[in-house]
Amino acid sequence: MSACRIIVWLVALVVAPHQSVYAQGFPFGPKQPERPDTVLVIHAGTLLQEAGKPPLREQTVVVRNERIERITEGFADPGTLDTGDAVVEVIDLRAQFVMPGLFDSHVHLSRATGSYSPGFAGVNSYAPAGAATVNAVIAARLNLAAGFTAVRDLGSDPQSVFAVRDAIDKGQIVGPTVIGSGASVSVTGGHGDESGSSDPDERAAAGVCDGADDCRTLVRHLEKTGSDLIKFKATGGFSSNTGLLQHMTADEMTAIVQTAHRRGIKATVHAYDADAILDAVEAGVDSVEHGYLVSDEGLRLMKKNGTVLVPTLTVAEPPSIAKRFLGKREPKSVTLRNESRAFERAYEKGVKIAFGTDCGIYPHGRNADELLRMVELGMTPEDALRSATVVAAELFGVDGLTGTVTPGSRADIIAVTGSPLDDISVMLDVPWVIKNGQVAKSNGAMQAPLDYSLVQEY
Numbered sequence: 265m266s267a268c269r270i271i272v273w274l275v276a277l278v279v280a281p282h283q284s285v286y287a288q289g290f291p292f293g294p295k296q297p298e299r300p301d302t303v304l305v306i307h308a309g310t311l312l313q314e315a316g317k318p319p320l321r322e323q324t325v326v327v328r329n330e331r332i333e334r335i336t337e338g339f340a341d342p343g344t345l346d347t348g349d350a351v352v353e354v355i356d357l358r359a360q361f362v363m364p365g366l367f368d369s370h371v372h373l374s375r376a377t378g379s380y381s382p383g384f385a386g387v388n389s390y391a392p393a394g395a396a397t398v399n400a401v402i403a404a405r406l407n408l409a410a411g412f413t414a415v416r417d418l419g420s421d422p423q424s425v426f427a428v429r430d431a432i433d434k435g436q437i438v439g440p441t442v443i444g445s446g447a448s449v450s451v452t453g454g455h456g457d458e459s460g461s462s463d464p465d466e467r468a469a470a471g472v473c474d475g476a477d478d479c480r481t482l483v484r485h486l487e488k489t490g491s492d493l494i495k496f497k498a499t500g501g502f503s504s505n506t507g508l509l510q511h512m513t514a515d516e517m518t519a520i521v522q523t524a525h526r527r528g529i530k531a532t533v534h535a536y537d538a539d540a541i542l543d544a545v546e547a548g549v550d551s552v553e554h555g556y557l558v559s560d561e562g563l564r565l566m567k568k569n570g571t572v573l574v575p576t577l578t579v580a581e582p583p584s585i586a587k588r589f590l591g592k593r594e595p596k597s598v599t600l601r602n603e604s605r606a607f608e609r610a611y612e613k614g615v616k617i618a619f620g621t622d623c624g625i626y627p628h629g630r631n632a633d634e635l636l637r638m639v640e641l642g643m644t645p646e647d648a649l650r651s652a653t654v655v656a657a658e659l660f661g662v663d664g665l666t667g668t669v670t671p672g673s674r675a676d677i678i679a680v681t682g683s684p685l686d687d688i689s690v691m692l693d694v695p696w697v698i699k700n701g702q703v704a705k706s707n708g709a710m711q712a713p714l715d716y717s718l719v720q721e722y
């Protein structure tokens with residue numbers, strides 16, 4: 265580009281009226297048409313604004329575009345609301361229990377659960393990126409249809425999960441808000457070392473690091489290439505037959521957590537063994553996934569530091585197809601979990617517990633089974649719902665995602681038939697889902713909006 269043309273460009277930028285050239289769609293895309301605001305007037309028979317607080321009867325929730333604008337008593341007539349020239353839609357949920365959308369803190373969108381989830385393009389995490397992307401699109405839709413408006417993906421094919429995350433954010437496809445780790449970090453021979461290679465580049469791409477320096481480099485690389493948080497595996501795991509003992513050193517964990525925090529992102533640890541959990545919590549990790557063998561000392565430190573437990577209870581149970589072969593025998597995951605009672609002990613001690621399922625290993629769309637299991641093991645329905653809303657929302661740390669139905673929050677709202685406070689099993693069927701102010705599921709049917717304004721003009 266000649267000096268003369270550069271000057272013309274600079275002058276054009278300076279004199280451009282009112283807004284930047286990018287906002288006008290020039291030079292990188294078509295100009296987006298101006299649209300009127302969209303207002304949803306939701307008449308809620310019962311409204312649970314925040315799990316743990318008493319629900320309110322007969323309320324109106326007003327949503328403007330993607331945010332909750334206000335809440336008024338009674339069923340407000342839209343004509344009495346000052347909606348300007350917005351497009352107004354009344355959603356009649358007078359017979360429903362309306363509440364915040366749910367959060368799942370542990371899923372794997374690009375993983376399918378094979379034989380008992382028909383429709384998936386692949387059966388495991390080794391599916392090629394194309395098939396893994398199709399998996400992630402379908403899984404995202406299944407999670408949203410189950411009432412989960414935000415999920416944390418803790419280990420998926422990075423190309424597929426980041427593409428799906430970004431397409432959902434742009435409104436191109438339907439799904440929950442996704443924050444994703446991309447590849448999860450493991451040491452050589454550990455749970456998740458699937459590289460099968462001695463090539464350093466291939467090993468880094470697979471999330472393998474050894475030693476503090478190597479792990480720091482890997483975390484910086486992951487953050488640079490799109491990871492919203494770091495997931496690392498401090499112990500072996502069931503699905504890889506690597507045992508449950510500690511694999512990662514305290515030194516490596518400290519390097520991982522500190523580097524993540526310096527980049528402004530969180531770190532979560534996959535861990536079973538009690539010593540590994542202690543080392544991770546001392547390193548300042550934000551949450552512990554599974555944590556089945558956590559010691560009382562570990563729980564005390566978690567409580568002191570505000571470290572969150574993501575208990576993943578249901579995934580310990582074998583799928584029904586495996587039960588046929590197991591007969592009365594319990595798999596090790598079930599006996600270990602039931603003997604150690606980490607979830608029950610953490611709940612007694614007041615450790616923060618965020619809802620998480622491991623869907624992808626467990627069937628996508630059946631996330632709410634975990635709520636029933638939590639209540640079965642002694643948690644109150646209020647606390648189980650809190651763990652899947654406000655507690656998880658704090659762990660996600662995404663602006664506007666508060667896990668409550670309050671003015672200013674993003675409009676992620678669901679409705680069920682009957683009160684989950686009386687019977688938690690009503691959460692197994694969520695007929696209404698509003699995500700980011702758009703009706704994604706209406707009266708039991710998923711809506712599939714296709715935004716034609718996104719079609720490029722030539």
Ligand SMILES: [Zn+2]
Nearest residue numbers: 370372418622
């Ligand atoms: Zn997992």
